[in-house]
Amino acid sequence: MIDPVQIFKEEAAEHLHVLETALLELEEHPNDQAQISAAFRAMHTIKGAGGMVGYDHLSYFTHHLETFFDRVRDGRLALTSEKINLVLEARDHIATLLEDPEPSAELMVISETLLRHFRQSESGTAASSAPSQSAPSVAETADEQSCLYRIQIKPHRNAFKDGFDTLPVIRELRSLGPCHVSGYLSPDLLDESFEADTCYLAFTVLLSSQCERAALDDVFMFVQDDWDIQISTIGNDEACRVGDLLVKDGAISPEVLESIIQTQARTGELAQQQGLVDKEQVDRALAEQNYIRQQQKSKQPEEQSIRVPQRKLDSLMDQVGELVILQARVDQLALDLEHEQLASMAEELERLVTNLREITFDIRMLPIGSTFGRFRRLVRDLAQELGKEVELETQGEDTELDKVVLDKLVDPLVHILRNSLDHGIETPQKRIEQGKTGKGLLSLKASHYQGQILIEISDDGAGLDKDRIRSKAIEKGLIREDAQLDNQEIYALIFEPGFSTAAKISDVSGRGVGMDVVRSSIESLQGRVQLESEKGKGTRIRILLPMTLSIIEGLMVAVSNEKYVLPLNLVEECIETSASEISTKNGSRLIKHRNQMVPCLRLRECFSVTGVQPSLEQTVVVRSGDTQLGITVDEVIGNFQTVVRNLGRLYQDTPGVLGATILGDGGIAMILDVGQLAGANDSNKVQTT
Amino acid sequence: MSKTILVVDDSPSIRQVVGLTLRAAGHQVVEAVDGKDALTKLDGRKIHLIVSDVNMPNMDGISFVKEVKKLPDYCYTPILMLTTESEESKKAAGREAGAKAWLLKPFKPEMLLSAITKLA
């Protein structure tokens, strides 16, 4: 005999198909009675038959759905596209429920959430049809943009003794928006060491709030120095599986999670079965996950974003740029005329322009997390293809980058990852032979570093063979046989055009493009790339990028009548230096800065500026990556916010120049590329060409 | 929720402003003119929070905090110190004594209330 459950499943699948077709029709023609009836029948049958074969929960869920649709059929409820979306969501949920007559608690929670949405959507219609009723508050809040935060609070052990209770802080957080709080005892607390007035409580708070990050920080005003507080935003695209939460809570390690996921079972239950985590932790994680899911569901309509062509964004940016320049000119004029009223207007204008600039800038900023997410799949597939075992670890997903930079970053990153997988990480067998774990570690980190964005890609693979790079470079004529190179310089060779270390060309990385393409892409973003490696231990590639390409905060300096701008975030200090010291064009001049000797270059000489060199000069100490450099100029003028413009052909190849900017008085100042200047200063000493 | 708050300040105008703000927010206020006076108010009644000035005659804010920390019935009472820019250096001493929350004078009423919600 055929299993009745099986028959039901097949039948239900058919009905679901009918339902879907009907709904899609209804989207076009919301009043098509025939389709409404078809949809209603489909639900009705699923409900009835499901109850017969033991699908109690499914029957219960569909019952409410049917009731909802009954009202539509009666004409008491009008179908909107929003409602159709809801029913479609419910349809998908039914499909999931069909898999198991006894659904997990998690699925049941989703059922309840969906049903609540149905109720809300019904009452919403009631409110609009009867204007005397006040609109439900749910609908009101749904209009605003809110952000989902995960806040980890570990109070200081002495918090209670210091007179801090955790209640006021949590209460205040709750006042900022819908909240899910889990309080728990620190897992590493031992029974014997428990002291009743010492704080072992910790909290994970999921908060959905329209508040800015600053408002959250404000809650922890008095305790931020002593308590361990971590606030992160939860993106809509973040996979919020229970497992992730457990890993985040430190309950299980990522490796264990990975192995659990591969067995395709429900993570929470399995982890619990295997005795890896205790029930309390699983429950907590589940509750959090449900909360996130619920919040994100309710956020979907409000999170609607609009797609804007890049071109429009760029022209907005250009206009803001023009405005910044104009504002600088107004400032200058106010100063020249000593006109008080104009000066105060200029000040106001500056404030507005700064805000506008920041907003415009922010529109273009995207977290790097979504890009990282894309790599997960890539790494998994590639590793499989190559017969390697790799774990990808990512950090700093929240780090934001200019969209343009982000887009252009994908290709070089993919290339680096491919290289790491192909040449870096060894096969499991080889790794084990070398006393490593069979599974390689590939790590991708983004962070802020000295006003720039630092992206690090590291692996624990084979590393680079210095001797081989050297001999290869000699073979290819990149360096002379007697060239004296340090490690950094040898590693830098792999970024040279036409250099490829792969002994055999493989499918994965041997695509005719070498690491030189990586370098040139990064450099076109005004970034720099560095490589460190240890044979047998692994390789680390560091990419330093500016946060944006368009506007910089600068320090304006002058040499004779020429003006130059240095990116302010790189400036460490300005010191007075005497010109009497002998200086050579090779930059061997050193100055003392904070007990360190820093190499210096004189801008006057770099750009062959004419005029008289003053006896007392200013030297601006800048930092570029890990190197310090003194830039000696005639005069330091001051802070200057400016728009970077591409240079005309005239200056394009001038080394050390990033771009130009138009000054308030209509003149032009060059923006210096400190990285390049430092590099040029460095390599002058060793370069063979 | 209504709290009983002890306000310690030698300036009558500050006491008045702070007192008005707190009472308007529904709290009970007990006032004291300096540290010494304030200690006499800690007579067994329930005090949820102490708001105290730093610079006062007879007994200054820091010494007062040290004394409170010795009282078994009040040693864990949260204390909010009101301070001026010029007293920033005293903050370290105050923190050492056990006053962890500081509010810079002059402040707006809502800043005071916001500070209080974080403590009690």
Place this chain on the structure above:
Amino acid sequence: MTVSTEKQQWQSPASLTIYDIKQVDQQMHEPLQKGSWMFDLSALKDLDSTGVQWLMMAQRRLQKRGELLQLVNVQDEIKDIFAVLGVLETLSLKQETNEDD
């Protein structure tokens, strides 16, 4: 304090705050080593984080031994505190009156 064979009972004082929690912890340390417990919180008026923490610790100690801690007669204000701190699900509350005692 009634000690039944099945579940021992403890009557909470009016206050479980940092001012009295150390003493309570000392008093209860020995008794809590054995059996399951029922804490009657009907008299509890003042509860702060230290009190909540102590209740959670008591429950954890009992659970480690495979025993249960049940909280009964939990007043609404107290329940509200549990809810605010997100421990309502962790602690096992039972809403029942103790008239038959």
